[in-house]
Every structure is written in C-alpha cells, then in structure tokens.
Amino acid sequence: MRMRELDLRGSDPAAAPPRSTVTAVLEDAEHVLVRGPVPALAAALAALWKAGRLPAVSLGWDPADDPASRGLARDLGIGAADGERELGLVRDDHGGVLLQHGRLAATADPAPSRFRRPARFGAQAHHDDARVADGEVSRLEVRPDRSTPDTLSVAVVTVPLRPARRSTGRVLQVACDPARVWRDGVLLDRPVSRWTWYADDRVRWRLRP
Template sequence: MDVVRFDLRGLAPGQGPSRRHVASVVDAAGGDVVVLGPVPALAAVLARLWKTDRLPTVTVGWEPVDGDAACRGLARDLGLGSGTARELPLVRDDHGGVLLHHGRIESPGGQGLRKRFGAQAHHDDARVADGTITRIEARPRWDDDALGVTVVVAPMRTRRSTGRALQVACDPARVLRDGVPVDRDVQRWTWYADDRVRWRLQP
C-alpha cells in the first residue's frame, strides 16, 4: 500500500494548516501517511483521520521541523527515532481538535501578570480552579494515557494535577492548541485523553 508524504513545513509559527487542504490530501490517501512539518501539522492530520473514522487503520509517521522547540519536545516524548511503533491515545477537545504537546487557556489579552480571568475547572473529580487565575496549561502524558494540568493562580502559585479529563467554565478566554489560537474566545472548554481511540505512530 502506498505511503503519502504530506509536506506542511511551510507553516508559519502559530499557524495551523487549512482544513480544506488537509482533507483534500488525507481523504485521497489510500494508505499510511507521513507528515512533514511542525506539531500543528501532525495534529491536523490526526484530527482529520479521527473525523473520518480512519484513525485505527492508518499508520502515521512524522518528520518534525529542525530547530523547533515544540517539535523537539514532542519527538522526545513520543520516542521518535526509536524504530518501535506505538499505539497511543488521542487527546481531544469538544471542538474537534487534537492536542499533542501543549495547550493553554488564558485571558484574551494574552499572558502577563495583570491579565487574569475568572474560571472554574475540574480535572476528573478534583476542582483545580475556582476564582481568578492567570492561565491553565495542559500537556499529554503519553506513558500513562493521561493529561497533566497546571493552573497558574498567580506568580509563584500553581496547582498541578494528573488525570484524564479537564473541564473548564470561565470568562471569555483564549485557547491555544499546540501554539495555534482557536478562532474565537470561549467560555467552556474540555480536553480529555480518550483511551478508547488509539492512533498508531511509526517512529
């Protein structure tokens, strides 16, 4: 079966690929896919495969961008270059996106000591935020099919937790998925490590 090499190395920092472009290439691929490009490129391809119910049957390879810190971090976490194929969970959100390396929820004005917003958040059964905070950060934990969460309440005041699902209700806030901002402010958001949906990485 043919392997399709999907080159998205031209993406600018903070930019995700066009959904239409991703669909046109991924939907036409009859076999496995190798993604060339930054973390958001790989996330977009996985999201499309999941949406079209092809994720369990397609092996995905990834050739990250040189000199990109997020690529280096994710490649290390995934064991890229080990030569051992891995079955991994999919960390999804309730807006159809996929999170691979780093998610952030923050004030619409961005980061800063005075940029705060009201939020209530639960990580599984634990309440991890209830009041005014600076930001929430989420990172997939690939070794235990979970999601690590850090709530920054104020400088030098953080709360850390590990679990499967993060649910947030908040004042209007900006969400970034692997460095790419969602196209509108949100007041509700969910990230969860869905171990019922697996994807196969060929490193």
C-alpha cells in the same frame, strides 16, 4: 499499501494548516508521512479521526526544526524508537487534537511582558472529580502525560510567581469568563466560555518511526 506525503515544511508553527490541504492528502491513504511542525501532525490526526479512519492509517512524522517540534519529537521517540507503536489521543470538545501543550488565558498575548502583570479571568475547573480552580486565575496549562496512559497533566496558575496547582487525571472541564485557547501553539479564532480536554481511552493512533 497506499502511501501519501503531507508536506508542510516551512509552514508557520503557530498556525493550523488549511483543512482542504490536509484532507486531500489523507483521503485514500493507508500510511501518511507528515513533514512539518506540531500543528501539521495534529491537523492530520484530527482529520483522520473526524473521517473515522484513524485506526486504519499509520503515520510517520518528519518534524520541523522549531523548539516545539524538537520537544515533541523527543517525547515521541522520533528517530530513536523501533517499530510501530499505538499511542493515546487527547481531544477537545471542539473537534481538535492536543499533542503537546494547551493553554487557557484571559488574552491572546501568549507571552505577557515581565513588566506587566498578566490579566486574570474567572474560572471553575474540574480535573476528573477534583475541583482545581474556583475563582480568578492567570492561566491553565495542559499537557498529555506520556508516562501514564490516557492521562493529562494540568497546572493552574492563580498569581504569577506563586507555585501552580498541579493535578493529573483524564478529563479537564472548564467553565469560565471569555478566555483564549491555544492548542499546540495555535490560537483558537474566538474566545470560549466552556472548554473540555480529555484523554480519549477509546481511541489509539499508530506512529511508525
């Protein structure tokens, strides 16, 4: 078995690694050990999927020591689970992969001050067949639901301090005023007016603890 190591320890957990760095390691691998934060693992999965090699390559992950990495490692059972497992994959219509947390918001500020009301933006969103947003919202939060295969958990926040509208389903489709997108803590480099996240039930990836 051809084993390769993608060592991105010390990389910024809020930045995606260079594509060339990732693809060079994955080119002929049959097993890849990814070392680094959540975006490093997401970049490896996205590159393997685009190359059509995702089913053929197993991955191991040595997580970084930031809060997001620790949280995902706990969710995936890193260090606790035995044996190789097949896991579902959440993708978007811009070629990305979502492992832990996605967000759409009006501005590029990931954490508005508690003394300043966050900006709102107009959005219409459907989660499967249910309309979950139709009007101004503060943000939409998306997470893979690991308790149910091929499922997304969505929270729509209309006004701060009010309860979020929550739903579960496979596909979230959003049409909106120009908004900013985060994938696993990484800010997309441009605003979007349409976005889709979906749990792709045709795709599995193999995690080897």
